[in-house]
Amino acid sequence: MNTKSLPNLPDTDEPTAVVIDVTPELARVWLRSNTHNRKLRERAVADYARDMAAGHWNLNGEAIKFSTDGQILDGQHRLSAVIESDATVQMLVVVGLPPEAQETMDTGRKRTTGDVMGLRGETNAHTLASILRRVWAWNNGDHRFTGNYSATNRECAQLLADHPELRRSTEIAVRTRHAFPHIPQSCLGVAHHLFSAIAADEAAWFFQRIADGAELPIGHPVLALRARVTSERLESVRMPESRYMAYLIRTWNAVRDGRSLDRLVHPPNSSMPMPK
Known part of the structure; x- marks a missing residue:
């Protein structure tokens, strides 16, 4: 599998960023590629979903990230929240990343x-x-x-x-x-x-x-x-x-x-x- 087989994503093998309106239907399709990730934290999904349902989710530069082989490297909680909130959310999406890049993601301290x-x-x-x-x-x-x-x-x-x-x-x-x-x-x-x-x-x-x-x-x-x-x-x-x-x-x-x-x-x- 690669990102070429996933809907609404750029047809490229190079690192590329694009802004996409992510619908619940699109999130469901993308999450089928979520086969190599950490365990989903339901509380985080619920927190994100409340913000999305209330219209408080802004485009902030944090991206949904896909590897060159079409796997989701980062963003499973946000995509799950789109489904739970039944809201369409504008997100930055980056494709064409090497699979090993996942090891260095989310290592910073969360802003409190x-x-x-x-x-x-x-x-x-x-x-x-x-x-x-x-x-x-x-x-x-x-x-x-x-x-x-x-x-x-x-x-x-x-x-x-x-x-x-x-x-x-x-x-x-x-x-x-x-x-x-x-x-x-x-x-x-x-x-x-x-x-x-x-x-x-x-x-x-x-x-x-x-x-x-x-x-x-x-x-x-x-x-x-x-x-x-x-x-x-x-x-x-x-x-x-x-x-x-x-x-x-x-x-x-x-x-x-x-x-x-x-x-x-x-x-x-x-x-x-x-x-x-």
């Missing part, structure tokens, strides 16, 4: 959401990125941040465009963490975003009190929160982010209800509380 935010000139870019990924997960039902599905860079960028107030949540998270370094910035930022949507003024007061613990009476929920996370940090207890989120939400709900808390508890197998 933090890198993308930094390139856009965002303040606290990597913290903002971590908050965006977790807010996206929360909005999609992953309240424990398991990472079974994670946002793509384009989904994070769209989330920020839809909710520019997340920049403020990031600023508050960094400031709070600096004053009280026992809760991850990512959890603080997600919690600030969620709580501010419920009661912005109360959220501002709440995070200031987490930071300084000032003028709070004995039994106040924020004091219980500060004591709990400080104790676990000093005991070197390794806590998942989901427990920090549960602590923050339980504390917020108690404050909203006007309840006292002498001790903050969240059993490991308990369901995630929802802020109110």
Whole structure:
């Protein structure tokens, strides 16, 4: 087999690049030549497919690559995503490469959401990125941040465009963490975003009190929160982010209800509380 037998590809044995509108039907035909590649990662396909279905997939110079003998060297995940999304996507395609070129493909470091935010000139870019990924997960039902599905860079960028107030949540998270370094910035930022949507003024007061613990009476929920996370940090207890989120939400709900808390508890197998 060679690329001459594959539809829509240049009839040449020399390295050649061309831009092609890749339809689901064309992707299916090309993938029949995918006989020598790494194992398909379904999560990567799902991530790409969401971007394609949303119209967020741009021509970016990364190519679908074919060898001189017609084998796909690079691009099986993108082609599979075209099929899954049922979208037609414009892609750069390179043909006529030696088969051994596959060994040097995809050896660079992937550009992270933090890198993308930094390139856009965002303040606290990597913290903002971590908050965006977790807010996206929360909005999609992953309240424990398991990472079974994670946002793509384009989904994070769209989330920020839809909710520019997340920049403020990031600023508050960094400031709070600096004053009280026992809760991850990512959890603080997600919690600030969620709580501010419920009661912005109360959220501002709440995070200031987490930071300084000032003028709070004995039994106040924020004091219980500060004591709990400080104790676990000093005991070197390794806590998942989901427990920090549960602590923050339980504390917020108690404050909203006007309840006292002498001790903050969240059993490991308990369901995630929802802020109110």
